Each structure stands twice: as C-alpha cells, then as structure tokens.
Amino acid sequence: MxxxxxxxxxxxxxxxxxxxxxxxxxxxxxxxxxxxxxxxxxxxxxxxxxxxxxxxxxxxxxxxxxxxxxxxxxxMRGRAIHLPGGGAPFQPYGAHDGExxxxxxxxxxxxxxxxxxxxxxxxxxxxxxxxxxxxxxxxxxxxxxxxxxxxxxxxxxxxxxxxxxxxxxxxxxxxxxxxxxxQEFLEWGYKELTIPAADDGSARTRLEALHVWPGEDALIVAHPNRDNSLTGTLFLPVERFDEITDPEALFEERFPDALELMPYLAKEYAEHPVGHLxxxxxxxxxxxxxxxxxxxxxxxxxxxxxxxxxxxxxxxxxxxxxxxxxxxxxxxxxxxxxxxxxxxxxxxxxxxxxxFVELRDRLRSPLHLARKKADLLLARLLPGRWVPLYTMVSHTTTPYADALARARRQDAILRRAGAGGLAALVAGVVAGAALRARRNRKGR
Amino acid sequence: MxxxxxxxxxxxxxxxxxxxxxxxxxxxxxxxxxxxxxxxxxxxxxxxxxxxxxxxxxxxxxxxxxxxxxxxxxxMRGRAIHLPGGGAPFQPYGAHDGExxxxxxxxxxxxxxxxxxxxxxxxxxxxxxxxxxxxxxxxxxxxxxxxxxxxxxxxxxxxxxxxxxxxxxxxxxxxxxxxxxxQEFLEWGYKELTIPAADDGSARTRLEALHVWPGEDALIVAHPNRDNSLTGTLFLPVERFDEITDPEALFEERFPDALELMPYLAKEYAEHPVGHLxxxxxxxxxxxxxxxxxxxxxxxxxxxxxxxxxxxxxxxxxxxxxxxxxxxxxxxxxxxxxxxxxxxxxxxxxxxxxxFVELRDRLRSPLHLARKKADLLLARLLPGRWVPLYTMVSHTTTPYADALARARRQDAILRRAGAGGLAALVAGVVAGAALRARRNRKGR
Structure with a gap:
C-alpha cells in the first residue's frame, strides 16, 4: 500500500x-x-x-x-565593502573560483x-x-x-x-x-530598498557581488538581480525606523554612495513595511x-x-x-x-x-580585513588543509558544527603563531599581491 | 478616583x-x-x-x-549530605547563626x-x-x-x-x-515521597536540615515539616520513572538509608505523578x-x-x-x-x-566539600568582605547579578592564590577544627 x-x-x-x-x-x-x-x-x-x-x-x-x-x-563572487570615505574594496568569497x-x-x-x-x-x-x-x-x-x-x-x-x-x-x-x-527577536529590523538599473539598462554598480555598507548603527546589504537592479536591505535598530523622518539626510551623512544608487529612497522608505528578524x-x-x-x-x-x-x-x-x-x-x-x-x-x-556583529562592527576594521586576507592566503598555501570558517559554511557541505570545531582548531594555531606571525602573514599577502601585479604587467 | x-x-x-x-x-x-x-x-x-x-x-x-x-x-541550618557508604555529614549554610x-x-x-x-x-x-x-x-x-x-x-x-x-x-x-x-524543560523530572514521623511522633532523622542524597543518575532532596515528617523529592531522568518497576530495589542499591526512612515508598512511587521542571x-x-x-x-x-x-x-x-x-x-x-x-x-x-549540576555531580566530591569549607572559613576570617555566592543568594538581598559578579571576583582571587593556597586553607580549616575540638574538650 x-x-x-x-x-x-x-x-x-x-x-x-x-x-x-x-x-x-x-x-x-x-x-x-x-x-x-x-x-x-x-x-x-x-x-x-x-x-x-x-x-x-x-x-x-x-x-x-x-x-x-x-x-x-x-x-556573487565576493563582498564589495563600501567604506565611509568612499571606495568599495572587493573581498573575494573564497580562495577558488568555484567558491x-x-x-x-x-x-x-x-x-x-x-x-x-x-x-x-x-x-x-x-x-x-x-x-x-x-x-x-x-x-x-x-x-x-x-x-x-x-x-x-x-x-x-x-x-x-x-x-x-x-x-x-x-x-x-x-x-x-x-x-x-x-524564540528571540533581533533588536534590529529591516526595510527593502531598490537599486534600479541605470536608464540605459546597465547596472549602477558592480553587479557580481554582495554589497555591504557596514556600520554600528545602520547597515545595508544588497543582492544583485538578473535585470541589473539590486535589492538592498537596510537594517536599523527597530525603534529608529519611526524616528527617521528624512532618510535621504541619513544616507547623505552615513551612506552617500548608496544614496546615489537609490533614486526611490524617500518613497520606498515611506511605503515599505519594517520586517522583523x-x-x-x-x-x-x-x-x-x-x-x-x-x-x-x-x-x-x-x-x-x-x-x-x-x-x-x-x-x-x-x-x-x-x-x-x-x-x-x-x-x-x-x-x-x-x-x-x-x-x-x-x-x-x-x-x-x-x-550580525561582524557585519555591523568589525567589517570596517583594518585588522579584520587583514585577518580575512591571511585566512585566504593560508587556504591557498595549504589547499584542503586550511579552510576558513566562512568557506566551510558557505562553499562546502561540511556539517555546521564540524566546520566550527575545525575553525576553532585553526584559530588556536593562528593564536599560537601569535600577532607577530599574523603581521608576517599580512606582509606576505601584500608582497604577494605586489609580485602578482608586477607579473601581470609583465605578462601584458 | x-x-x-x-x-x-x-x-x-x-x-x-x-x-x-x-x-x-x-x-x-x-x-x-x-x-x-x-x-x-x-x-x-x-x-x-x-x-x-x-x-x-x-x-x-x-x-x-x-x-x-x-x-x-x-x-534548616544546613545541608545533611547522605553519602553512599552511609553517614550524612552536616554542612552549615552560612558562617553565622542567622544564615x-x-x-x-x-x-x-x-x-x-x-x-x-x-x-x-x-x-x-x-x-x-x-x-x-x-x-x-x-x-x-x-x-x-x-x-x-x-x-x-x-x-x-x-x-x-x-x-x-x-x-x-x-x-x-x-x-x-x-x-x-x-522555555526549557529539564531532562529530569520529580516525584514526591514522604518520610513520615516515627511511631512515637519523633523525627526519623535530623529535622533542622535540608537533606540531600546526591547522585549522577538519581537525586533526593528532603525538607522538614513541623509535624516531624519530611517531604522528599526524588529527581530522575524523566524516562527512568517508567522504567523502574521496583523502586525499593533501586533505593536498596543507591539510597539504603533513605529506604529505611520511607515506609510508603512503593505505594507512593506507584501513585504519585511525575512532575516536570x-x-x-x-x-x-x-x-x-x-x-x-x-x-x-x-x-x-x-x-x-x-x-x-x-x-x-x-x-x-x-x-x-x-x-x-x-x-x-x-x-x-x-x-x-x-x-x-x-x-x-x-x-x-x-x-x-x-x-542542578552541583547537586547531581559535585556534592560528593571531597574537593568540593573542601572548597565549601574554605569559603566559609574565609567568610569568618574576613567578615563582610568575603561572602560565598550561596550566602549572598540565600542569606542577603544583594541583587543576583551583583552577587554573581562579586563571587567571580572572589573566585579570581582564590585562583590566583592557587591550588597550594587552597590546600593551605583547607589544612587551616582542619587544624582550626582540631583546635576548637581540643578547646571544647578542655572547656568541659
């Protein structure tokens, strides 16, 4: 039966x-x-x-x-991290193209x-x-x-x-x-905001990336769409949504480059509901x-x-x-x-x-960026033996708890290597990048 | 109005x-x-x-x-802790009579x-x-x-x-x-069991104490009543209650001295419901x-x-x-x-x-008993300046989080004093007890 x-x-x-x-x-x-x-x-x-x-x-x-x-x-090949002073350095997601x-x-x-x-x-x-x-x-x-x-x-x-x-x-x-x-609700909620394609149909910003505007009191993440638009999500402490009467002024101050990408900001801010997490x-x-x-x-x-x-x-x-x-x-x-x-x-x-804490507080920190680079460098130097946590979670099917346990073992090694070792690694990354850049120029 | x-x-x-x-x-x-x-x-x-x-x-x-x-x-002036080999050492609740x-x-x-x-x-x-x-x-x-x-x-x-x-x-x-x-349910539940007064109306065991039979797989706590009875609470992993068909055999093996105090054990075990925590x-x-x-x-x-x-x-x-x-x-x-x-x-x-973990796993440990004694000794030596966590929670109205913060500071001091210091303290307690005992004998 x-x-x-x-x-x-x-x-x-x-x-x-x-x-x-x-x-x-x-x-x-x-x-x-x-x-x-x-x-x-x-x-x-x-x-x-x-x-x-x-x-x-x-x-x-x-x-x-x-x-x-x-x-x-x-x-989405990596994160484009929009910094307050302008500029959006690109952080690839993994050591390999498939990641x-x-x-x-x-x-x-x-x-x-x-x-x-x-x-x-x-x-x-x-x-x-x-x-x-x-x-x-x-x-x-x-x-x-x-x-x-x-x-x-x-x-x-x-x-x-x-x-x-x-x-x-x-x-x-x-x-x-x-x-x-x-059951826990985050103190922050969200609102969706559109980055439409430009009038000529092209994308207003790099399309093949997850865009992040980090910040301790406000945060934007945007995903690309096939029609060259992006869907942005503005995260704020829940009570702030009602307090903000002029979102354009907020963006002018905090996310000026996002303001340029969002022509419908004021209308969408007024009309779109606040989502809870x-x-x-x-x-x-x-x-x-x-x-x-x-x-x-x-x-x-x-x-x-x-x-x-x-x-x-x-x-x-x-x-x-x-x-x-x-x-x-x-x-x-x-x-x-x-x-x-x-x-x-x-x-x-x-x-x-x-x-959430990483996106909000640490993404802008030079130390954090250096650590990410060191992690990726180690992953390249020790393929299959050194795998950053983010890579295991997002680009493998290693069960989550196993991924965390392995990342902790790797962290312990890094800590034992000490801050000096980390600095050397970062220097290595920078030197390596310079070398590759020179090779690329030669290659042309 | x-x-x-x-x-x-x-x-x-x-x-x-x-x-x-x-x-x-x-x-x-x-x-x-x-x-x-x-x-x-x-x-x-x-x-x-x-x-x-x-x-x-x-x-x-x-x-x-x-x-x-x-x-x-x-x-209840302290805990009577019933040990597997027989005997029930008495652990006073505080350094002072009011505690x-x-x-x-x-x-x-x-x-x-x-x-x-x-x-x-x-x-x-x-x-x-x-x-x-x-x-x-x-x-x-x-x-x-x-x-x-x-x-x-x-x-x-x-x-x-x-x-x-x-x-x-x-x-x-x-x-x-x-x-x-x-909302979290403990994996353990409970059942109430009576320690009635003796036939002559007296208490079957020390009345002015909270009685504890600690154990990793079963645990009993009993409170005294004015009529010289005590109300016992048997804690077990929830699924165990149904598995046990002969509670007297369990008690014979694990809590022989409690079995002697509970003439209605089999009947009450069969009739009383399992409570959840x-x-x-x-x-x-x-x-x-x-x-x-x-x-x-x-x-x-x-x-x-x-x-x-x-x-x-x-x-x-x-x-x-x-x-x-x-x-x-x-x-x-x-x-x-x-x-x-x-x-x-x-x-x-x-x-x-x-x-719960302390009652279940640690109460029988000699190290734990020594630590408790050291804590009480320090409380006597440094009145008002060294207060064990249990004392602050149970015998004062210091807000709970403040009590915990203070206990952590005290713990840090003990840890810095090191295991050697703790041993010295314990030795001091024992020597002190011997001294008092001698004085008491002299005083008679």
Whole structure:
C-alpha cells in the first residue's frame, strides 16, 4: 500500500521535500495557505532575493533542479565593502573560483520548484488551504479553503510541518508536551530598498557581488538581480525606523554612495513595511512517527550568514537519507533526522548571530580585513588543509558544527603563531599581491 | 478616583503584591482559577514545601507578615549530605547563626497570605475564576466562573499576570508582538515521597536540615515539616520513572538509608505523578501601562537554588518600589521594574541550572566539600568582605547579578592564590577544627 505524507507549507523546503518523498514512493499532498505563486503578479510575491550556496545547490542538484535554476541566478563572487570615505574594496568569497554565491529571486526559485515537484508522480499541491488543526496521534490535519470557507480533514501516515518560523504544526504538535522553545527577536529590523538599473539598462554598480555598507548603527546589504537592479536591505535598530523622518539626510551623512544608487529612497522608505528578524530553536522536531518539522519550522536563524534557506534545503537531504536508512519505520527516521541534524542547526544559530556583529562592527576594521586576507592566503598555501570558517559554511557541505570545531582548531594555531606571525602573514599577502601585479604587467 | 488593578493568579506572588498595592491606595481584585485554598482538605492542596530565605522573608516582613509566619516554619541550618557508604555529614549554610533557611508548607504560606491580604482595605479575592481572554489595550480580562460557567468581563487601570510559568496573561499580552521567549524543560523530572514521623511522633532523622542524597543518575532532596515528617523529592531522568518497576530495589542499591526512612515508598512511587521542571525567560514583562507580569509568569527557574518563590516575592518588593518612584505613571513604573529586575532574574536562571549540576555531580566530591569549607572559613576570617555566592543568594538581598559578579571576583582571587593556597586553607580549616575540638574538650 502506498504511504501518504501530508506536507504543510509550500515554501522552498516543503516543495523540495515533496520531490525527495515522491522519489521514495510516497504519495505526497502539499497544503499551502497562500495562492499558487505562479498565478501571482510580480509585485504581489515581491520578496528579498536569496543567496544560494553549496548546501542549497547540493540539495537542488540531488533532485535534478540546478540545470533549470542556473540561468535564473546571478553570481556573487565576493563582498564589495563600501567604506565611509568612499571606495568599495572587493573581498573575494573564497580562495577558488568555484567558491561563489548565487543570487536568486525567491519567486524564481519557488515557481521552478513547484513546477518540478508537480511533475513528479504522486505529488499534489493544494494552494489556498489554511491549517486550523492538527491531530498528532492520527497524523491528520483540518484545513480551511480560503476561497470557499469550506473545511476539510485529511489524514496520512505522517504530517511534515514546513510552515515557517511561526509554524502552526509545531505549536500544535508540541501542545501540552515538555517542549523546549527559544524564540528571540533581533533588536534590529529591516526595510527593502531598490537599486534600479541605470536608464540605459546597465547596472549602477558592480553587479557580481554582495554589497555591504557596514556600520554600528545602520547597515545595508544588497543582492544583485538578473535585470541589473539590486535589492538592498537596510537594517536599523527597530525603534529608529519611526524616528527617521528624512532618510535621504541619513544616507547623505552615513551612506552617500548608496544614496546615489537609490533614486526611490524617500518613497520606498515611506511605503515599505519594517520586517522583523527572529531566531527559533526548539525540541522536539518530531512526534513519534506521526509528525516532523523541517526548515524554519524547527530552526529559524537571523539572515546574516545567508544560510537560512540553504540549511532548510539541506534538512530535506538529511531527512531523505534517514528515510533511506530506516525503510518502513518513519519514527526511527524522524528520530535519526533530529539527532543528526539539530546539533548542526544549533551551531548555525550561533554563527548567524555572530555574523550580525561582524557585519555591523568589525567589517570596517583594518585588522579584520587583514585577518580575512591571511585566512585566504593560508587556504591557498595549504589547499584542503586550511579552510576558513566562512568557506566551510558557505562553499562546502561540511556539517555546521564540524566546520566550527575545525575553525576553532585553526584559530588556536593562528593564536599560537601569535600577532607577530599574523603581521608576517599580512606582509606576505601584500608582497604577494605586489609580485602578482608586477607579473601581470609583465605578462601584458 | 481610585485606580483599580486586576491581579490574575492568587499564588504567593499575586497575593503578596495585592498587599503592596492596597498600601499604595489601589483597589485590587485578585482572580484565581482554583478554589479558595482555605476551603480545601489538607490532601487536595498537598504540595512540596518551600524554603524561605532572606529575599522572601524581607518581602513578607515588608507587609508585616513574618510575625504570623515564623511559628509555621522549621529552621534548616544546613545541608545533611547522605553519602553512599552511609553517614550524612552536616554542612552549615552560612558562617553565622542567622544564615539559615526556613521550611514552610506551601499551603500554610498561601492561606496566611490570603487571610492577610483579604483583611486589607480595597482587596477582594475571586476564586474559581478562569481567565479566557485578555484585552491588553483596555486592561480588561474575560473570565469564566468555574462553578456556574458564567462569563464576566472586568477592566481596570492595569492587569498583573501572576499566573505562573504557563501564564495565559503572558501569552495573550505578547500575542503578535516581537516577544522573546525561552522555555526549557529539564531532562529530569520529580516525584514526591514522604518520610513520615516515627511511631512515637519523633523525627526519623535530623529535622533542622535540608537533606540531600546526591547522585549522577538519581537525586533526593528532603525538607522538614513541623509535624516531624519530611517531604522528599526524588529527581530522575524523566524516562527512568517508567522504567523502574521496583523502586525499593533501586533505593536498596543507591539510597539504603533513605529506604529505611520511607515506609510508603512503593505505594507512593506507584501513585504519585511525575512532575516536570521548566525554565522560562521572556521579554517584554509589560505592555505599556496596561499589563505587567510577576513571578513565574516572567521568570521560572529550576528549583535547585531554592529561589523560585523567594525571587517571585522579591519581584513584588521591586515593583512596589518602582510604583513609589513613578507615582501616577504605571507605564514608567512597569518599564523601570523590568529594567531593574530582569538582569537579575536572568542570572538566577543560570545559577539554578548550575546548582542542578552541583547537586547531581559535585556534592560528593571531597574537593568540593573542601572548597565549601574554605569559603566559609574565609567568610569568618574576613567578615563582610568575603561572602560565598550561596550566602549572598540565600542569606542577603544583594541583587543576583551583583552577587554573581562579586563571587567571580572572589573566585579570581582564590585562583590566583592557587591550588597550594587552597590546600593551605583547607589544612587551616582542619587544624582550626582540631583546635576548637581540643578547646571544647578542655572547656568541659
């Protein structure tokens, strides 16, 4: 008899999982509160673009999707760090050319995913269905059809909650049980601001980069789009958004070069809502063999490491592997999935919090830039033996906690080498750069 | 016009607060889901006894209640630590005679508090009223009368949530807002077990002590009662409770001297429920000038430092002081209360978690016992200048975070003195004890 799994939430994680589940022979029904994203106008589904990196790419490749997706992405080869005095030094992401991130519109990703999933045998999507109740013992959900108001109840072998940071599946699954929950809102919120293409259709600034305007009291990050625009995100302490009545004056003072790139700043600042950033850790991730959680529903992180969606997609890979290792025993598969996965997403939560501090406070510091250069130099000198933490997190699928443990061992070595050693390394980097520059000139 | 405050929850904190509020001229209505504790049979309200210490005593004295309460308490002058090989060395709580804890039955405390509060002008209690809704803008609550099923709605100038760790006031006050919440269940649970008085009415073991049977996989703590019985609490990893089918065999092996004290062990083990232990941290503690939280509703801790109720009572003192400093401005008073208080209850949460580890793993260690003795010796040698952390937390009203900061400074001094210094100190303690013993013999 075919086993049936109900997935609640048709975001990237829920949709990708439905592909994996179909491949394992499950019948899959995906329920989503919102309408079909493919039927929405561009504007309605407008949302920040995402940075695809190794973990997400690996998971999407697993189900054969990257071929379709590559043309929809823009390469980000490093960070362009905009300094207060003007100038935007470029910091490559990795020691190798392959170590780059890929900007993709959420809308492009999700419609590609839904098209692909819907084409798999056994997968059905039900948009406009809002969860109103979960019977965790019966693996049954009660849903309201948003258009008609009609209620339906469906049951399966298991329910997967892929319904985001404020997951109703999680709340109802854990109700009355001894569940751990950690929910923290960052004191900073965000607002999206556009850097449109120039009138001639070209990009107003270097396109193939993640742009960062660091700052201790305000911070901007911008991702490139295929139409030569960039989507900027302004981060500020939440209470500041209302206090600022003249955003152009703020930008004039703090980010003059960003002001030049954002002709719609005043209008967008007034019209766009303030978004909040939440971190969620929880346990348990599953209830026996009946209910399990993936993605933001079990681990939501601040966006500053660019790993929120990538880790959600990687969850699907891990859960799929556990299903393969425990055929016919969903309870054992769900337990193994939490045991294998949660230690790593807990570490990602820490890293994402730390990276906020890095973006905000340390990115401008010459010492920090020197350290980054030294790290990359060591990675070039000791290929495969010295890997910076950022590289492991973003450009490999080394589990997060293993990456952190290895980075700590490397840090200890650097510390033992001492500040003198670091200075020598930096000098080496500079000398090396001069040498390469001379060679390049000679080569011409 | 008299201002009216609605207090939800008639536990120790809600009831004490009503006394403070009455003194400041508020009209106070206290709503409690359960029936009047004074009308319950002894058995129905049976619950663990509590350890009153300096903070709780100070708060109860503030409203003139300790005179009535003292006769209902039993002094605990230190810990009796039951070792596996037999014997139960006694560890005094402090360097001075006044540094003791006082065991009191929850029932005795709460009935005394309710009697006292009800006698204040302007305070009314409404038992058997369950909260079903809160309108945070209007400071209004909707309640169901448990007996009749009738619904009533009442409003005031503010609502105080004193309704415990799973506070409905908190949930409804924070609904849809960017609230931080940390809820953690300990992997260990508990079960209450009685050490009855002997047949001749005397106590079966030293009465004026907190008894501890430490252990890494099982742990017992017992508080004395006025009738010469003690109430024991068995702590175990939650899943172990069901696995153990013969508790007497476990005790025979692990706690033989406790088995002798507990003639009803098998029956009580089978009949008493497993309790769970939860830690809660949250923010915000208030919503403008309309709603505020006290006690477990805003900071629930594990019971291992004996500070849960004491800190809840101390909340009332702090909130009362803030009301005094901001007359006529509840919003400013609530904000000041959270600002002053939360850093300290956050530290208490940490300390309570650490003390679980101490009770479980370290209490039997000779090094730990030596360190405790050294600490007490230093406290005697340097009165007022060297105060052990436990003493500051339990026997003073030094705010928790200040106590921890001072203890860390003291620890740093001890560490600098080094292991050799510690050994010398211990030798000094032993020599001192020998000297005193000789003096005592001479004195006879």
């Amino acid at each position: 075919t086993r049936r799994i109900l997935v609640v939430g048709a975001g990237p994680a829920g949709t990708l999982l439905s592909c994996y589940l179909a491949r394992r022979g499950f019948q899959v029904d995906v329920y989503e509160r919102r309408p079909d994203p493919r039927l929405l106008d561009e504007d309605e589904s407008r949302s920040i673009n995402l940075g695809l990196s190794a973990r997400g790419i690996r998971a999407l490749e697993d189900v054969g999707l990257m071929g379709t997706l590559w043309p929809l992405t823009v390469a 780059i991130l890929h900007s993709v519109l959420r809308r492009d990703l999700i419609t590609t995913l839904v098209d692909h999933a819907e084409a798999q045998a056994g997968v059905s999507f039900h948009f406009g269905h809002r969860l109103v109740d979960l019977d965790r013992e019966a693996a049954a959900v009660r849903l309201v059809q948003e258009e008609t108001g009609a209620e339906i109840t469906v049951s399966g072998d298991a329910v997967i909650g892929a319904d985001g940071a404020f997951s109703q599946v999680r709340t109802r699954m854990q109700h009355g049980l001894t569940a751990d929950n950690h 939440v971190s969620i850790r929880t346990s348990h991730w599953h209830y026996r063999d009946r209910v399990a959680l993936i993605g933001d529903a079990c681990h939501a992180v601040y966006p500053f490491y660019g790993q929120g969606m990538n880790s959600a997609l990687e969850d699907c890979t891990v859960l799929d592997r556990c299903l393969g290792e425990h055929p016919g025993d969903l309870g054992a598969a769900f337990a193994a999935y939490q045991r294998l996965r949660k230690p790593h997403t807990d570490v990602l939560d820490e890293l994402s919090k730390q990276n | 008299t201002r009216r405050i609605l207090v939800v929850g008639a536990g120790p904190a809600g009831t004490l607060l009503s006394c403070y509020l009455a003194r400041r001229g508020f009209q106070v209505d206290v709503y409690e889901r359960r029936p009047d504790p004074r009308l319950l049979d002894e058995d129905e309200s049976r619950s663990i006894n509590l350890g009153l210490s300096a903070r709780g005593i100070r708060a109860l004295e503030d409203v003139g209640l300790m005179g009535t309460l003292w006769p209902l308490t039993v002094a 003791i804890l006082h065991s009191v039955l929850r029932r005795d405390l709460i009935t005394t508090l309710v009697d006292h509060a009800e006698a204040q002008a302007g305070v009314s209690f409404h038992f058997g009223h369950r909260l079903v809704d809160l309108d945070r803008e209007a400071a209004a609550v909707r309640l169901v009368q448990e007996e009749t099923g009738a619904e009533i709605t009442v409003s005031g100038d503010a609502v105080i949530g004193a309704d415990g760790a799973f506070s409905q006031v908190r949930t409804r006050m924070q609904h849809g807002l960017t609230a931080d919440n940390h 939860v830690s809660i941290r949250t923010s915000h503690w208030h919503y403008r000038d309309r709603v505020a939280l006290i006690g477990d509703a805003c900071h629930a801790v594990y019971p291992f430092y004996g500070q849960g109720m004491n800190s809840a009572l101390e909340d009332c003192t702090v909130l009362d002081r803030c009301l005094g400093e901001h007359p006529g401005d509840l919003g400013a008073a609530f904000a000041a209360y959270q600002r002053l208080r939360k850093p300290h209850t956050d530290v208490l949460d940490e300390l309570s978690k650490q003390n």
